[in-house]
Amino acid sequence: MATTLPGETPVTAGPAHRDGNVLRWVGAYTASMVGDQMYYIALSWAAVSAGTPAQAGLVMTASAVPRALLMLAGGVIADRFGPRRVVIVSDTVRCAAVLAVASLLFLTEPGLWPLAALAVVFGTVDxxxxxxxxALPARVTSRDQLARVQGMRGLAVRVAGVVGAPLGGLGVALGGAATAFALAGLLIAVSVPLLIGVRVRDLPPDDTPPATAAAKAPAGARAELRDGLRHIRRHRVLAPLVLAIALGDLGFVGPLNVGLTLLADERGWGATGMGWVLAGFGTGAGLASLLLVVRGRLPHAGYAVAGTILPGAAAMGYLAYAPGVVAAVGTALLVGLLVGLSGAVCGALLQTQSEPAYLGRVSSAASLVSLGLAPLSMPVAAAAIGAWGTGPVFVTSAVVCGLGGVVALCFPGLREAVLPG
Structure with a gap:
């Protein structure tokens, strides 16, 4: 079958947090994400060392363009060849590219071009x-465990954020960017044997994408993409859900990244204060993921999406007016808890509502704004803050984010959606 590897066996159902198959996948994902964090630290350090700040900025954003342009096509590839195979190949390519640049930096000082090329490769593979x-969680566990798996995935992201940056900094301190790149590549490599050991369930026969020669032709790929977008557009839950995710991400990414830095500078919190605010957000998001792992089932998931996005957006708008660092940290913790919970629930709903054969394309559409387009909005957010200040921009972003909650309330299919458990 085109979507499975030889020797794959059916996945046995069981509680996700005690399922060795799920734990192997979470371990592989965690190793890959920690390696990613280390890679970004190494890339930024190497780019700043080799060029001007403006050139370093271009290198750091070079991955966003191919990621945005190719994300939808990536969903077609994931559905056609199977998510497990695609993730294994992707991590192998990323590992090889990072280790190649590490070797180059150990031997010579090549300048910015290899770093820019590495960023483009990473964006393309991403x-x-x-x-x-x-698309992979629905293939490694049963449907009633998908909410827990999304919570475990969220915890993996938080662990990577806490552990990856310090490890990257340690690598730079020990041996420069080359050492940090080498450590990042080796950590990404850890994910490959773990992924090989993960068993995935076969698709039901009616859900299996055609594996004919015609389907593998370019026209077939375009038809598969149109078919995937049509599946989203006609679905009473997926269509408003993807819109709600897009609005939330579009309103959230700018303030959390460049906006928070400028806010900390404007309010005199300094780097330490900004670090505490980020720690508050990360703690809240981690608690949200842990809550979903423990709870597992949300009988009113659609209402939970609206009930977390709307107050989370309001808290984000208030962050620009927090009277001090302590209040800002508490607000950030609340934002992380609410937005983290809404993101995990939205991810679980994507998994449970999509037909299995369309999950790659559905995931690509849902991720297009957050990972493809929203990062490109950060310079716009910075320019807007320069023109109007942090308060109006944070409030405007909160309104955009809150519209996602309004969408969740206005569409009955999404409003009444449930998560099995």
Missing amino acids: AVFVPAVG
Whole structure:
């Protein structure tokens, strides 16, 4: 079958947090994400060392363009060849590319071009990797465990954020960017044997994409993409859900990244204060993921999406007016808890509502804004803050984010959706 590897066996159902198959997948994902964090630290350090700040900025954003342009096509590839195979190949390519640049930096000082090329390779591979990762949970566990798996995935992201950056900094301190790149590549490599050991369930016969020669032709790929977008557009839950996710991400990414830095500078919190605010957000998001792992089932998931997005957006708008660092940290913790919970629930709904054969394409559409387009909005957010200040921009972003909750309330299919458990 085109979507499975030889020797794959059926997946046995069981509680996700005690399922060795799920734990192997979570371990592989965690190793890959920690390696990603280390890679970004190494890339930024190497780019700043080799060029001007403006040139370093271009290198750091070079991955966003191919990721945005190719994300939807990546979803087609994930569905056609199977998410497990695609993730294994993606991590192998990323590992090889990072280790190649590490070797080059150990031997010589090549300048910015190899770093820019590495960023483009990462962005291109991410366009395939992200939809495949989004499609994989439904193939490694039973439907009633998908909410827990999304919570475990969220915890993996938080662990990577806490552990990856310090490890990357340690690598730079020990041996420069080359050492940090080498450690990142080796950590990404850890994910490959773990992924090989993960068993995936076959698709039901009616859900299996055609594996004919015609389907593998370019026209077939375009038809598969149109078919996937049609599946989303006609679905009473997926269509408003993807719209709600897009609005939430579009309103959230700018303030959390460049906006928070400028806010900390404006309010005199300094780097330490900004770090505490980020820690508050990360703690809240981690608690949200842990809550979903423990709870597992949400009988009113659609209402939970609206009930977390709307107050989370309001809290984000208030962050620009927090009277001090302590209040800002508490607000950020609340934002992380609410937005993290809404994101995990939205991810679980994507998994449970999509037909299995369409999950890669559904994941690519849902991820297009957050990982493809929203990062490109950060310079716009910075320019807007320069023109109007942090308060109006944070409030405007909160309104855009809150519209996702309004969408969840206005569409009955999404409003009444449930998560099995």
